[in-house]
Amino acid sequence: NAGVMQNPRHLVRRRGQEARLRCSPMKGHSHVYWYRQLPEEGLKFMVYLQKENIIDESGMPKERFSAEFPKEGPSILRIQQVVRGDSAAYFCASSPRPDTEAFFGQGTRLTVV
């Protein structure tokens, strides 16, 4: 059972472009969480999804950011019209149930130039 897989590991985008970050949860895990870690800061919650449903998106910026977890395929975090302040490490975590151990991926490091 592979761990949580995130790709790409590193992503460079110019200001104004779109960034698409992918997360494949562990097999059998239907709960997915996205977190952002700004340089020298802690991890901040962005969004919690179950298959085809957004459960809690209270940590997502209202504009330019969206997330999905389709019935088939990975969870996608999409950032439109990226700005320099979006540069950060984005981590995805998954768990089989809300009260069980969660496992994190290696993260995607987004750099906006």
Add this chain to the structure above:
Amino acid sequence: KQEVTQIPAALSVPEGENLVLNCSFTDSAIYNLQWFRQDPGKGLTSLLLIQSSQREQTSGRLNASLDKSSGRSTLYIAASQPGDSATYLCAVRGNFNKFYFGSGTKLNVKP
């Protein structure tokens, strides 16, 4: 809103020492608490999970305790090694299942 604090922010010890990392949280209504390790530029590795009904968990040289009523957890590392050098993160899982993270304790174990 849940606030998680970790003390100390940084710790440097000689190899072989036993050490304690502290985590406190403001809202005791949690499902569980999880300790993670993060190496520079890497992801998070789960170390220990303590359910809200449990008092402690052990894995190898690591022991984590939880006092939910007082909003505290400690991570005890026995006989520290240079390979233990990393940032240790405490995360509590509360309402709506999301994690609230502390800012971490950056540990350096000197050979």
